[in-house]
Amino acid sequence: MNNAIVVENLRKEFKAYSSRSGLAGAFRDLFTRNYKIVPAVNDISFTVKKGEMVGYIGENGAGKSTTIKMLTGILTPTSGAVEVNGMNPHKEREKFVNTIGVVFGQRSQLWWDIAVQESFRLLKKVYKVSDEQYDEHMSHVIETLEIGPLLDKPVRKLSLGQRMRCELAAALIHNPPLLFLDEPTIGLDVLVKLKIRQFLKEINEKFNTTILLTTHDLSDIEALCDRVVMLDEGQIIYDGALNQLKQSWGDKKEVEFQFLEQIDEEELVFLTQNLEAVWDIDRRLHKYIATVDANDQKISELIASVVSRFKIKDIKIQETSTEEIIRNIYEKGFV
Numbered sequence: 001m002n003n004a005i006v007v008e009n010l011r012k013e014f015k016a017y018s019s020r021s022g023l024a025g026a027f028r029d030l031f032t033r034n035y036k037i038v039p040a041v042n043d044i045s046f047t048v049k050k051g052e053m054v055g056y057i058g059e060n061g062a063g064k065s066t067t068i069k070m071l072t073g074i075l076t077p078t079s080g081a082v083e084v085n086g087m088n089p090h091k092e093r094e095k096f097v098n099t100i101g102v103v104f105g106q107r108s109q110l111w112w113d114i115a116v117q118e119s120f121r122l123l124k125k126v127y128k129v130s131d132e133q134y135d136e137h138m139s140h141v142i143e144t145l146e147i148g149p150l151l152d153k154p155v156r157k158l159s160l161g162q163r164m165r166c167e168l169a170a171a172l173i174h175n176p177p178l179l180f181l182d183e184p185t186i187g188l189d190v191l192v193k194l195k196i197r198q199f200l201k202e203i204n205e206k207f208n209t210t211i212l213l214t215t216h217d218l219s220d221i222e223a224l225c226d227r228v229v230m231l232d233e234g235q236i237i238y239d240g241a242l243n244q245l246k247q248s249w250g251d252k253k254e255v256e257f258q259f260l261e262q263i264d265e266e267e268l269v270f271l272t273q274n275l276e277a278v279w280d281i282d283r284r285l286h287k288y289i290a291t292v293d294a295n296d297q298k299i300s301e302l303i304a305s306v307v308s309r310f311k312i313k314d315i316k317i318q319e320t321s322t323e324e325i326i327r328n329i330y331e332k333g334f335v
């Protein structure tokens with residue numbers, strides 16, 4: 001068995017009630033069955049190999065958390081099949097939960113009012129981890145994530161960055177072969193982010209831990225994942241190497257024109273007709289940022305025509321960043 005996750009035609013439908021206002025409206029909707037069925041996850045299929053670190057990305061509401069909830073057994077699929085670590089997450093629950101670790105960045109897994117080490121102790125019991133296993137594994141985790149001084153503090157007294165490091169440590173108490181991380185670096189400062197990324201790389205290398213990572217921070221994905229699965233309105237729109245995604249855009253570059261003065265509507269039409277996509281305009285600074293085909297001949301012709309027509313202050317050309325590539329895929333559907 002080489003796969004950690006196998007998803008086949010997975011679907012989750014929710015009832016979307018037509019929002020009548022107030023409690024009475026909500027009850028009326030419920031009893032009059034005034035709702036539409038909306039697929040949050042729409043017949044998706046993908047596999048993740050053991051030891052892979054995969055970025056699971058998509059805009060708000062794309063269906064990422066719903067997928068993770070089905071993969072961890074929190075939600076039951078409407079249809080389709082899921083196999084995680086060779087098991088159905090809804091059967092053999094006790095055995096199953098021992099093989100996964102979960103971090104939901106937006107929701108605490110730790111008990112709010114008790115000291116972190118008490119939470120750890122309770123989880124150790126839940127997962128039936130022996131004292132020896134705990135000491136051997138967790139002393140390293142605690143040291144690497146630098147959470148030793150936090151262990152006797154109640155969770156409610158921790159900062160977000162401190163709590164997230166403790167959440168990650170808690171997900172690792174039983175050293176699971178598979179980690180689901182749903183926005184683990186949300187709201188964290190750069191140093192904590194770097195620490196968490198470094199740590200994830202380390203456990204992946206040391207234990208061959210499989211990681212499915214959901215984040216809106218593409219620098220997390222670039223730092224950790226070779227592969228991305230991209231979701232849009234519940235459907236997979238890209239599944240492949242991050243590098244390949246970049247290469248498919250290798251023939252495009254971004255050009256920033258800064259003019260000396262405001263250009264008028266007619267000139268803007270000329271500009272948009274000659275550029276592939278103008279996507280950012282700062283009228284105050286007379287700046288226009290656009291994607292162009294990276295064919296050198298075409299770029300120099302374009303620049304010559306712009307220079308002859310406008311009073312130019314500055315022109316900058318650069319490779320399109322991954323962030324822009326992905327934004328453009330969502331906006332324009334290019335892959």
Ligand SMILES: Nc1ncnc2c1ncn2[C@@H]1O[C@H](COP(=O)(O)OP(=O)(O)OP(=O)(O)O)[C@@H](O)[C@H]1O
Pocket residue numbers: 014015016040058059060061062063064065066067
């Ligand atoms: N319990 C629920 N009942 C009804 N609709 C739901 C429920 N949970 C999620 N949805 C809907 O399903 C869709 C997908 O939501 P989901 O939370 O999976 O998106 P997401 O990709 O994780 O978004 P985000 O990046 O904002 O966290 C959304 O339209 C959401 O409103």
